Amino acid sequence: MTALHRYGWIAVLALAALAPSFVSSYDLNLLGRFLAMGILAIGIVLIWGEAGILSLGQGVFFGLGGYSIAMYMKLASLPSGSLPDFMEWSGVMALPWWWAPFANPVFALAAIIVIPTAFAALFSWLVFRRRIVGVYFALITQAVALTFATLLTSQQSTTGGYNGLTGFTEIFGLQLGTPETNRILYFVTLALLVVVFAFSKWLTGSRYGTLLRATRDGENRVRFLGYNTTPYKVVAFAFAGMFASIAGALFTLHAGVVSPAFVGVVPSIEMVVWVAVGGRHSLWGAVLGALVVNLAKDVISSAMPEAWLYVLGLVFILTVMFLPNGIAGLIEDLIEKSRNRRIPEADLVEEPK
Numbered sequence: 001m002t003a004l005h006r007y008g009w010i011a012v013l014a015l016a017a018l019a020p021s022f023v024s025s026y027d028l029n030l031l032g033r034f035l036a037m038g039i040l041a042i043g044i045v046l047i048w049g050e051a052g053i054l055s056l057g058q059g060v061f062f063g064l065g066g067y068s069i070a071m072y073m074k075l076a077s078l079p080s081g082s083l084p085d086f087m088e089w090s091g092v093m094a095l096p097w098w099w100a101p102f103a104n105p106v107f108a109l110a111a112i113i114v115i116p117t118a119f120a121a122l123f124s125w126l127v128f129r130r131r132i133v134g135v136y137f138a139l140i141t142q143a144v145a146l147t148f149a150t151l152l153t154s155q156q157s158t159t160g161g162y163n164g165l166t167g168f169t170e171i172f173g174l175q176l177g178t179p180e181t182n183r184i185l186y187f188v189t190l191a192l193l194v195v196v197f198a199f200s201k202w203l204t205g206s207r208y209g210t211l212l213r214a215t216r217d218g219e220n221r222v223r224f225l226g227y228n229t230t231p232y233k234v235v236a237f238a239f240a241g242m243f244a245s246i247a248g249a250l251f252t253l254h255a256g257v258v259s260p261a262f263v264g265v266v267p268s269i270e271m272v273v274w275v276a277v278g279g280r281h282s283l284w285g286a287v288l289g290a291l292v293v294n295l296a297k298d299v300i301s302s303a304m305p306e307a308w309l310y311v312l313g314l315v316f317i318l319t320v321m322f323l324p325n326g327i328a329g330l331i332e333d334l335i336e337k338s339r340n341r342r343i344p345e346a347d348l349v350e351e352p353k
Helices: 003-022 025-050 058-076 085-089 105-128 134-154 179-205 207-224 230-255 265-278 283-303 305-322 326-341
Strands: none
Touching (some): 003 025, 025 058, 025 207, 025 230, 025 283, 058 105, 134 265, 179 230, 207 230, 265 305
């Protein structure tokens, strides 16, 4: 890493750390949500940019993390022996067995990591061992996202249906929605983003990352060299699932709600668009794309709610046509051209023989 890059990252982190000092509590809450989305975007870089696997079902893992923390908060906010309001309205007489463990905060936090990661690993192993890749894999993941969203909406009595889970007011003694809690959650989100980014940077720069990219560029050749490519892809997909789950849990804490609207096909496609806009081969580009697209969504949806999907589609088309490497690729190209222009002419003149 050059000194310029190092100082640039220090400046970005310093600016992010100082954000609570110069933005309102509401804007800080929004920024926290967008940073959480950046964690998910990093996972998509691992599977799409590094492994060449397009997943249209990351909303499933986002939802698993969001519902895990929301179930704990819902139970923690109730008097002893009471049921969530939507269960009482639906005539449920006893808490479902699979809800009960989430009353334990340790179990809920562990579930955010373990359940999505295990599901992602098992699902990807079953698919990749059959050598299903490309558009077929994308369609399968899209079907999983549709199935998961349909399951949540159809089970009104145990999942909250279309409304999802909401109405919780605190987490570990902190009152949600207050400026102090917003500030704490923001710093927690920023810290986890930095950890996930640093880990992913190390992972992609390791021997594993090299083999993952080799699998992307020529899987048959890698197999010919004696490597089993399935475990490499499974690990990437499992990490992407875990990152999406962490993002979902953090987003739920910031937003105070989780619902099927966040986990279906359309949200999963939007997640891919974030990374395409930012740059699917760049970790920092993916984070930037998540911030830019979600900020634009907030602004445009507030002014013209019906126009957002059309704008999103147009942005994706323009990105594919004119910015195949996203914003990060454009910036890197401009930096490279600037460096080439700074080379002294004397260095370009061939010395006389």
